[in-house]
Amino acid sequence: MTTDTTTASLAVREAASGTARRRITRNDVMMYAAILVFGIVAPIIFPNYTYQIAVLWLMVLFAQTWDLVGGQMGYNSLGNIFFFGAGMYICTVTQIGLFTDVGAYTSSSDGGQFEFSTEQYYIGVAVGLVLAAIGASVLAVMLGWIVFGLRGPYFAIGTLGIALGAGELVGAWEWVGGGGGIPIPVYPGSGDGKAFFYYALCFGTAVATFAFLKWLYSTRFGLAINAIRDDEEKAEAMGIHTLRHKTVAWAISAFFLGIAGGLFGNMTGFIEPLEVAFPVITFGIFMVAMALLGGKGTMWGPVLGAVLFHIIKETTWTYFLGWQWVALGVIIILNIMFFQQGIVGWMQEKWPDLFGIEVDRSLVADTADDRARGRGV
Amino acid sequence: MSNLIEVRGVTKTFGGVVANRDISIDVAPGQITGLIGPNGSGKTTLFNSIVGYHPIDEGSIKFKGKEISKLRVQQIARLGMVRTFQQTRIYGKLSGINNMLISVPHRNASFGDMFRPYGHEHRERAEHLLEFVGLYQKRKLPSGDLSFGQQKLLEFAMALMNEPEILLLDEPTAGINPTLINGLIDRLKRANSEFGITLFVIEHNMRVIMNLAHEIYCLAHGELLASGPPEKIQNDQRVIDAYLGAH
Ligand SMILES: Nc1ncnc2c1ncn2[C@@H]1O[C@H](COP(=O)(O)OP(=O)(O)O)[C@@H](O)[C@H]1O
Ligand SMILES: [Mg+2]
Numbered sequence: 001m002t003t004d005t006t007t008a009s010l011a012v013r014e015a016a017s018g019t020a021r022r023r024i025t026r027n028d029v030m031m032y033a034a035i036l037v038f039g040i041v042a043p044i045i046f047p048n049y050t051y052q053i054a055v056l057w058l059m060v061l062f063a064q065t066w067d068l069v070g071g072q073m074g075y076n077s078l079g080n081i082f083f084f085g086a087g088m089y090i091c092t093v094t095q096i097g098l099f100t101d102v103g104a105y106t107s108s109s110d111g112g113q114f115e116f117s118t119e120q121y122y123i124g125v126a127v128g129l130v131l132a133a134i135g136a137s138v139l140a141v142m143l144g145w146i147v148f149g150l151r152g153p154y155f156a157i158g159t160l161g162i163a164l165g166a167g168e169l170v171g172a173w174e175w176v177g178g179g180g181g182i183p184i185p186v187y188p189g190s191g192d193g194k195a196f197f198y199y200a201l202c203f204g205t206a207v208a209t210f211a212f213l214k215w216l217y218s219t220r221f222g223l224a225i226n227a228i229r230d231d232e233e234k235a236e237a238m239g240i241h242t243l244r245h246k247t248v249a250w251a252i253s254a255f256f257l258g259i260a261g262g263l264f265g266n267m268t269g270f271i272e273p274l275e276v277a278f279p280v281i282t283f284g285i286f287m288v289a290m291a292l293l294g295g296k297g298t299m300w301g302p303v304l305g306a307v308l309f310h311i312i313k314e315t316t317w318t319y320f321l322g323w324q325w326v327a328l329g330v331i332i333i334l335n336i337m338f339f340q341q342g343i344v345g346w347m348q349e350k351w352p353d354l355f356g357i358e359v360d361r362s363l364v365a366d367t368a369d370d371r372a373r374g375r376g377v
Numbered sequence: 378m379s380n381l382i383e384v385r386g387v388t389k390t391f392g393g394v395v396a397n398r399d400i401s402i403d404v405a406p407g408q409i410t411g412l413i414g415p416n417g418s419g420k421t422t423l424f425n426s427i428v429g430y431h432p433i434d435e436g437s438i439k440f441k442g443k444e445i446s447k448l449r450v451q452q453i454a455r456l457g458m459v460r461t462f463q464q465t466r467i468y469g470k471l472s473g474i475n476n477m478l479i480s481v482p483h484r485n486a487s488f489g490d491m492f493r494p495y496g497h498e499h500r501e502r503a504e505h506l507l508e509f510v511g512l513y514q515k516r517k518l519p520s521g522d523l524s525f526g527q528q529k530l531l532e533f534a535m536a537l538m539n540e541p542e543i544l545l546l547d548e549p550t551a552g553i554n555p556t557l558i559n560g561l562i563d564r565l566k567r568a569n570s571e572f573g574i575t576l577f578v579i580e581h582n583m584r585v586i587m588n589l590a591h592e593i594y595c596l597a598h599g600e601l602l603a604s605g606p607p608e609k610i611q612n613d614q615r616v617i618d619a620y621l622g623a624h
Contacts, residue, residue, distance in 0.1 A: 219492045223471070223479040230468035237428065237466075238539055239454030239483040245491065 039203045043196060050195040054267065056310045057199075057206035058260050062287035063294065063302030064209055065253040070288065071296030072217070073249050074229030075148075079159030080257060081284035082166050085277035086139055087132035087258025088265040089176055094131050095124030095185050106177040118188040129201075129262045136258025137251040144247035151232075160280070167278035181272025184265055198267045205263065209256045214299060216252070225249055229297070286313075289328065292335050295342030304343055379442065381406040381543055381575050382427065382458075387436030387446075389419075389426050396422040398599045400436070404543065409569050409576040411590030413583070413610075415619055419599040420579045421463055424545050428460045429453040441542075455484050457542035461532050461549065463579075469521030473512055473531055476520050477503035480538040503538060510534045510564060526553045530561070537568060543575040544568070550585050558582075562589055583620070587611055595619065 039057070043050040062084075070076045096105050100114045116124065147158045171179040187194035216222060224245045227235045235242050265271045278284075286309065294305020317324050335342070341349065348355045382404035389397040396419045404410045412420050426433045429450045438446040445453050468476050478495050507513045510530040515523060520531055529549065536544050549565065550558050562585060568574050580586040586593060586607070593610045595602045597619040603610060610616055 216492070219494055220479075221491045223475055224491065226471055226475075227468045227479045230470050231466050234462070234466040234468065235479075236450045237454055237460060237462075238480055238535070239451055239459075240479070241451065241483060241486065241491075244488070248491065 036207075039207070043199050047192070050192075050199050051267065052314055054195070054199040054202040055264075056307065057202040058264060059286065059290060059306040059310045060303050061202075061206045061209050061256055061260050062283060063290035063306040064206075064213055065256050066287040067291040067296055067298075067302040068213060068216075068225075068253050069249050071291055071298070071302070072222070072229065073225035073246065075246065076156045076288070077159040077250075078156045078284065078288065079161070079163035079280075080253060080287060081278055081280055082159075082163040083136040083140060083254035083257035084261040084264070084283065085163075085166060085170070085273070086254075087136045087261030088271055088277045089170065089261075090135040090258065091125075091128035091132040091262030092182055092184055092265050092271055093176060094128035095121075096182075098124050098127060103175050106175065106182050116185045116188070121185055121188050124185060125262075125266065129259050132258040132262035133255045134258075136254040136261070140251040140254035141247050144243075144250050148243055148246045148250075163278055163280045163284060167273045167280070170273040170277065177272070179273060181270055181276070183270050184268070186269075187266075194267075198263055201263055202260075202267075205256065205259050210303070212252075212256075217299065221245065221248070226297075285328075285332075289332050289335070291342075292332070292340075293342055295344030295346070295348075298342070298344045298348070301342050301344035308343075380404060381441060382577065383437075383439040383442075384423070384427065385437045385439075387423070387426055387438060388434045389422055389431070390434055395599050397426065397433075397596075400596075400601050402594050402601070402604075404575065404577050405592065406575050407569075407573065408591045409565070409578060409589055411586040411593040411607075412577065412579045412596065413581070413586055413593060413616075414596035414602070416581070418596040418619075420596055421547055422599075423596070424460060424547055424579065428458060428545065454539075455482075457482075457484065457540075458545065459536045459539045459541035459543075460545040461529075461536055461547055463547040463551065465525065465528050465532050465552075467520045467528050467532050467535065470519060472518060473507060473516040473520050473523070474500070474503055476531060476535055477507060477516075477538050480535040482540045506534045506537050507531075509537070509567075511560075526557060529553060533561075533564070533568075537572065537574070541574060543577060546576065546578045548579050548581055550580065550582055558585065565589060583611075 042053050046053065062080075066077065066080050069080070093102055095116075096102050096114075099116060099120050105114055143162060147155060147162070150158045170176060176182065187197070189197075224235070224240055227238075227240065228242055228245060232242060261277065265276065268276055271277055290305040290309045291302045292305070293309055294303065295301025313324075320327060339346070380403040382402070384400055384402040387397055387400045388395070400419075400423060402410075402412075402423075412423065414420050425431055426446075427438055429445065429448050429452070433446055436446070437444060440453070440456060440458055443456075445456070448456075468479065471479070478499055481495070481499055504513060504516065507516050510533060512523075512527060512531055512534065515527065520528065523531060529552065533546070533549065536546075546565070550561055553561060565576060565578070566589065569576050578586065578589065580589070587610075590607060592604070593607055594604045595610060595613070595616045597615075602615050602619055603613045605613075
């Protein structure tokens with residue numbers, strides 16, 4: 001009996017991830033409207049939290065872009081933060097390099113010897129973000145040829161190695177400031193003005209990421225990466241261009257992470273490799289934890305997971321007095337051991353109709369013993 | 378027309394085990410060719426060699442006159458040669474209909490095709506083929522929920538969706554309820570006669586293969602033991618001995 005229900009619940013969850021093509025319902029529209037309204041009015045109602053909410057949108061983007069490769073395609077990357085850091089450095093170097101010598105700028109201790117005009121600042125940010133997105137994608141394509149030869153845990157460790165290695169390499173690269181980092185060109189305006197400016201960009205990028213992925217999952221691409229997740233050898237045997245799909249998925253993930261990195265560097269005002277650009281054990285792990293918590297392989301799971309995670313973290317982190325890492329570790333372990341489907345996955349099991357999933361419980365029962373017979377031969 | 382598949386002198390070893398020794402086989406276009414032999418005689422290994430799953434030690438494999446023994450699985454699949462697996466492989470978390478859609482041929486898929494939606498004609502074809510194998514009612518269920526036999530039928534339908542020129546089936550009746558086997562044989566024959574797909578079928582069940590194939594090859598201990606039309610194979614003393622000896 002217990003086995004039957006588990007199989008049934010498994011089945012429901014599994015079907016859900018494949019149904020990317022469901023129609024947009026009234027519920028969806030209300031949800032979108034609520035989020036858009038919140039996104040627009042939040043910095044007006046909570047002006048003191050503009051920065052935190054901007055970071056929240058980046059967290060949503062982190063979870064979504066991780067899920068594209070980890071949830072929808074089944075390649076659990078631990079190194080996606082690499083593209084965040086790469087984008088951050090590309091953006092910063094562009095912002096500086098367009099108008100002055102990068103080496104001279106980074107080697108001076110305050111970096112402030114060069115004054116950017118207002119026009120130069122905005123041009124630098126615009127061009128920098130575009131190049132960050134493109135540059136991160138190009139890096140993903142190049143690295144993809146190497147790491148997509150790895151499967152399962154080897155892929156996870158390989159990608160982790162890339163992110164850790166990048167932090168070390170950049171730390172030794174004096175032209176980009178080495179371990180000492182780079183002060184970012186100063187925003188030409190008030191502190192509030194800067195907060196609103198980057199808030200708008202973070203919110204807009206997160207919304208664009210969601211919309212893009214929603215569209216992507218409705219195309220053949222969505223099914224193809226689900227097929228790779230379910231059985232990559234079968235996908236190969238059916239002639240699917242698996243490497244092409246994997247590389248493009250990673251490049252898309254990198255594209256948005258690159259923009260996020262460029263934005264976050266500017267919001268922080270100062271970048272350095274280990275804590276800001278390639279924070280493997282904070283943002284790098286958070287993106288995995290958030291997607292798992294909300295429900296990997298689902299559209300809304302990573303969004304929900306990121307919001308919950310960020311709120312819990314921001315409200316409790318300071319009270320843990322050093323135990324926050326233990327708490328985070330416990331949450332991740334519980335999540336993986338007992339709650340793999342995440343919140344949205346669990347909701348899909350509980351209320352499949354809401355998600356347009358068909359279940360046949362009678363069938364599930366006889367499948368179990370039929371399979372026992374069939375596979376045993 | 379010449380043979381669709383020409384295997385010449387293929388040898389494949391795993392460590393010390395010679396799974397295939399100096400095998401030569403022809404598969405004629407438009408026909409149903411059978412491959413039989415006791416368990417462990419090297420049938421699946423030969424299939425794997427043909428579809429590029431592993432490199433061969435010696436010999437040549439040609440598909441439509443073109444050497445394919447150095448190509449990879451995906452490239453061979455895109456030439457129009459599709460195989461099914463003895464253990465049955467489907468995308469378990471996807472619904473039946475999605476399993477079908479993702480199986481459209483990728484022969485001429487351009488980069489941009491990845492981002493196109495499936496057309497109405499794909500859905501119609503998918504539903505039609507699901508109906509053909511009797512799974513239309515269950516098309517929206519997660520395919521991992523289907524029974525083993527139903528999964529085998531789905532895998533067969535997926536292969537048809539791929540519009541192959543030749544289909545290599547590894548024990549299509551294994552694990553299927555005996556009462557359903559006749560229906561399956563009938564569908565295999567129709568895939569051959571109505572859709573014009575050449576079939577190359579591994580089959581353990583003698584009754585099934587005698588009923589199905591035009592030409593049969595028999596392997597034993599990795600070597601080719603006999604070949605010929607069903608009547609000849611049926612009465613071949615070496616084949617009878619191999620089968621009796623194996624049990
Ligand atoms: N990947 C492999 N590694 C090692 N030995 C293998 C492998 N695949 C098959 N064999 C061996 O090759 C022989 C033929 O196996 P197989 O082709 O599966 O036989 P059949 O399909 O006729 O039952 C067996 O002895 C089997 O153990
Ligand atoms: Mg076999």
